[in-house]
Amino acid sequence: MPEMDTQPLVAKLKKDYALETITQFLHDNAPIPTKSISDLEKRMDECKMRVREHAEVVIYLKSKESEIDDQEGVFKEQDAESTSNLQRKKKKKKKKVKIAADAIDHSSSKRVENYKFPGFKPKKLTKLPNHLEAAQLWDSVLKVQTFKGVDTKILKKLFISEASLAILQDCFWWWFLHKFKPNQAEQDHLFDRISDSFVALLLSTPNFIKDPFFQMYPDCLSQAIYVTFCEAFPESRLCFTDEFKEELMDLVFQWIRGTTICL
Template structure:
């Protein structure tokens, strides 16, 4: 490579760090689009998997499923779909990407053993959202300002609705272990040597499931939903003590605004339904009679304001200040009274001496 080529490569590489100057490579039918800056999907998945603190006995199962060819394909195409949606709209390519996302998601759905589907797909949307977010931060480090709370909210809502058809709880991303992402990014100089992992198939995951109970898998799913750490976590030493944890508190004033939405019991994932429609496969679930119910959904959070916890802390601070001022004032008065009594005593002694001399 000549000097001119090296200089051009350096310029192109610097441009690639900014999302505004990045050019979308274009959709290809038979091949997945590579991630920007030569990022490897398995390495990003591995980074996110480690941040979840899964139990050791189920880590291999989840890892093999997350790193399967279908899961990696869903991740890469979802990354580019969201890239186009947010920064370089291209409806035709987005449609092509969505077709392939549906195909690969159904392949992943069939890959996961039946008795672990509920547990796996309870945590998959959140993990998929995380790995897409990490990919954007890694690919475009000079455009971090664009990947704000609104960006994360939109991404999480999209992925959850694609997979489950339901919006997640507001600000689900607040439970992400973002601190671990910042300290172990894939492009750092101290990159973990174990991050180079092979994309795996279904055989290893099925074999590993034979020695793992379904309850253990569900327990990890519950952790992902509730934000609780498992007790025998691989990174148990990193878990803060109870005294160091922060209890979530509500804003003072009106609470979040909710609305009633229609929900169909027995419905399918939108990606699965789209796959069936795209391939003209009879949808047995849509033909059968299913019960429709209403559910409550939070659609607007209250504006940012001091929380009840903030008010309690401020009240305690003011109380301590008032108590301190009162103590200082009381001591001042006591010293003043003591000085007056001393002065009075001295005057009384002088008066007695004066009377004694007159007599």
């Protein structure tokens, strides 16, 4: 009577077949539907963004209504002489406010046209506006992606690697200068460092996942840059039109693939 093989099936499969072969077979024959979950997460993120925008508008309008009510009450109680004095005080106050506005730290500005590029530093990345972190921005983009037939953990590590984080930050500032505050010298410095970072990312990517990773990287990077603009300058979202997005995607695809995006 032949001896019974008690070796576990999983161990036998690992011994007889490569892990990539097993993964591909399971993907082709037993796919797990994730599109509905991804669509739900994407919809939830969109709803959160719209609620936040609506809240900002409501708070702004209530603030304006309160200011108007206060001013009307003051004018009703004042006689002609008091009104004249009040107007003189307002002129002085406006002058002080203007002087103070000139001294505002532009790093807290939420309008893109009011922001100034902090300047290129060869050995240090320029921080993103309003205390945004590149890793968190990448994470928000990756949540709505669908990864098929590849190791998700390895992909995410590559997206939030040091080289990829540097690419996102420098690309954001290059596009900021290109669209709103042109400065060819600064843009050239940023482009050179983007090139170095991309080479570092390319060399650090394992060969078995290189093709699928760089197939999706331009699209994800375009989304990450766009999300950064929306989060950094929430009061300027009307500036970030469909044309803005299309130009951004064309640029990123040309840089990475050498061709514009094919729709």
